Amino acid sequence: MRQVDHFLAGGVTAAPVRKHQIWNPSTGEIQAEVGLGDAALLEKAVATAKEVQPAWAATNPQKRARVMFRYKELIEANMQDLAELLSSEHGKVVDDAKGDVQRGLEVIEFACGIPQVLKGDYTQGAGPGIDVYSMRQPLGIGAGITPFNFPAMIPMWMFGMAIATGNAFILKPSERDPSVPVRLAELFVEAGAPEGLLQVVHGDKEMVDAILDHEDIAAVSFVGSSDIAHYVYKRGVAAGKRIQAMGGAKNHGIVMPDADLDQVVNDLSGAAFGSAGERCMALPVVVPVGEDTAERLREKLIPAIHALNVGVSNDPDAHYGPVVTPEHKARVEGWIDTAEKEGGEIVVDGRGFALQGHEKGFFVGPTLIDHVKPHMESYKEEIFGPVLQIVRAADFEEAVRLPSDHQYGNGVAIFTRNGHAAREFANRVNVGMVGINVPIPVPVAYHSFGGWKRSGFGDTDQYGMEGLKFWTKAKKVTQRWPDGSADDGNSFIIPTMG
Numbered sequence: 368m369r370q371v372d373h374f375l376a377g378g379v380t381a382a383p384v385r386k387h388q389i390w391n392p393s394t395g396e397i398q399a400e401v402g403l404g405d406a407a408l409l410e411k412a413v414a415t416a417k418e419v420q421p422a423w424a425a426t427n428p429q430k431r432a433r434v435m436f437r438y439k440e441l442i443e444a445n446m447q448d449l450a451e452l453l454s455s456e457h458g459k460v461v462d463d464a465k466g467d468v469q470r471g472l473e474v475i476e477f478a479c480g481i482p483q484v485l486k487g488d489y490t491q492g493a494g495p496g497i498d499v500y501s502m503r504q505p506l507g508i509g510a511g512i513t514p515f516n517f518p519a520m521i522p523m524w525m526f527g528m529a530i531a532t533g534n535a536f537i538l539k540p541s542e543r544d545p546s547v548p549v550r551l552a553e554l555f556v557e558a559g560a561p562e563g564l565l566q567v568v569h570g571d572k573e574m575v576d577a578i579l580d581h582e583d584i585a586a587v588s589f590v591g592s593s594d595i596a597h598y599v600y601k602r603g604v605a606a607g608k609r610i611q612a613m614g615g616a617k618n619h620g621i622v623m624p625d626a627d628l629d630q631v632v633n634d635l636s637g638a639a640f641g642s643a644g645e646r647c648m649a650l651p652v653v654v655p656v657g658e659d660t661a662e663r664l665r666e667k668l669i670p671a672i673h674a675l676n677v678g679v680s681n682d683p684d685a686h687y688g689p690v691v692t693p694e695h696k697a698r699v700e701g702w703i704d705t706a707e708k709e710g711g712e713i714v715v716d717g718r719g720f721a722l723q724g725h726e727k728g729f730f731v732g733p734t735l736i737d738h739v740k741p742h743m744e745s746y747k748e749e750i751f752g753p754v755l756q757i758v759r760a761a762d763f764e765e766a767v768r769l770p771s772d773h774q775y776g777n778g779v780a781i782f783t784r785n786g787h788a789a790r791e792f793a794n795r796v797n798v799g800m801v802g803i804n805v806p807i808p809v810p811v812a813y814h815s816f817g818g819w820k821r822s823g824f825g826d827t828d829q830y831g832m833e834g835l836k837f838w839t840k841a842k843k844v845t846q847r848w849p850d851g852s853a854d855d856g857n858s859f860i861i862p863t864m865g
Contacts, residue, residue: 370399372549373402373568375411376563389546390729392692393455399456404569409568438475458690508585509584510536512591518545522551535564544691579603590612593614609837611828616822620652654769677730677732702748710738733755741772
């Protein structure tokens with residue numbers, strides 16, 4: 368059986384005794400095992416990171432950028448292999464897996480411009496003979512704890528900016544699909560990075576706690592469920608670390624009466640069911656405004672959902688593949704059961720779906736649930752599967768209030784031809800990322816990603832200039848070079864620049 372091991376100091380290490388099974392979600396078979404590390408293994412990774420980081424931080428930014436650029440070229444050259452490997456462990460179809468890699472690669476592309484964005488500020492003559500300037504310096508060692516649903520994109524979000532700014536980085540990916548993160552680290556060494564600058568350690572809660580408690584790790588970035596994000600934030604901050612912890616989501620799509628419903632249905636098909644709904648920026652709740660809009664939208668959604676092709680991850684004609692594990696399949700179907708018990712109408716039922724020839728695969732059919740109410744637990748919580756819920760709003764005010772009052776505040780979208788309504792909605796809604804006729808409003812790499820409320824803990828977003836700030840600390844220098852001709856004597860008054 369294939370073994371997935373840790374990647375320390377530029378090489379793959381032998382797996383420890385504790386192991387975790389890796390499924391092939393399309394077949395329902397175990398295809399590999401990953402070794403789970405502990406605090407002692409993390410200590411080895413940290414020791415190596417401490418050795419290599421100072422020299423990397425002292426490397427001038429343009430040389431760091433050249434490594435990032437070579438890395439970009441290697442990712443592009445290995446795109447197909449990375450996507451197929453990712454798809455085999457996660458279950459998302461290969462084209463979607465390529466998108467996973469590409470969105471991470473875009474952050475690497477942004478990091479190639481690190482000499483420009485890392486420049487500080489300078490003021491000449493801030494006072495008599497006094498100049499003031501600032502610089503941004505690396506923190507030292509950073510760590511990332513990443514989820515199963517984007518095993519390429521999210522690690523590159525984190526280590527791309529962390530390493531470009533001069534830090535060493537230790538990545539703990541999900542144990543459910545760990546092979547692509549290891550391959551990303553191998554390619555980074557191939558690109559010319561010092562061995563040990565980017566290391567991968569595998570593990571479960573034991574490894575997470577070791578990372579959060581280690582005194583030499585200065586900052587931790589996390590993406591996962593909200594309960595764990597909150598735990599990571601509290602424990603990491605208590606240990607004196609800089610923490611950004613992104614949590615779950617329940618993104619809404621507001622459909623105004625004037626929206627192009629054919630376009631809305633097309634957008635919802637991909638946003639709700641793509642990647643089997645296993646995206647924190649999926650659109651699992653649609654909010655039609657007015658009963659007429661709701662009925663017209665429902666009429667168009669039903670045949671579109673029935674037309675979706677669920678297939679194995681390497682089927683080029685499949686719209687989406689299986690979910691990641693048998694436990695997750697049971698969880699998603701359990702939420703459909705809950706919605707039905709709570710009074711939701713199961714319009715299209717994906718429970719019990721089986722793909723011919725792959726009956727053991729972890730497939731959930733596309734599901735549409737109407738007449739969902741805000742008090743229902745199935746609405747309050749993140750389902751993270753191919754399930755679309757319809758929550759009907761009487762008017763625009765209710766449509767703004769629903770996502771604003773929800774515990775999650777990751778993303779939201781509004782579909783309309785009315786510019787005033789779109790502008791008003793974007794200004795008022797209490798959500799971190801807003802799409803206007805864009806169903807999945809993930810910002811481009813030179814902006815930043817981050818939600819509000821229980822979707823994000825910490826004060827800094829992922830990647831872009833926010834990522835630059837998170838992975839660096841600002842130093843401010845006030846300097847004067849006196850000519851030695853003046854003697855002003857001692858001063859006991861706070862200096863001013865007047």
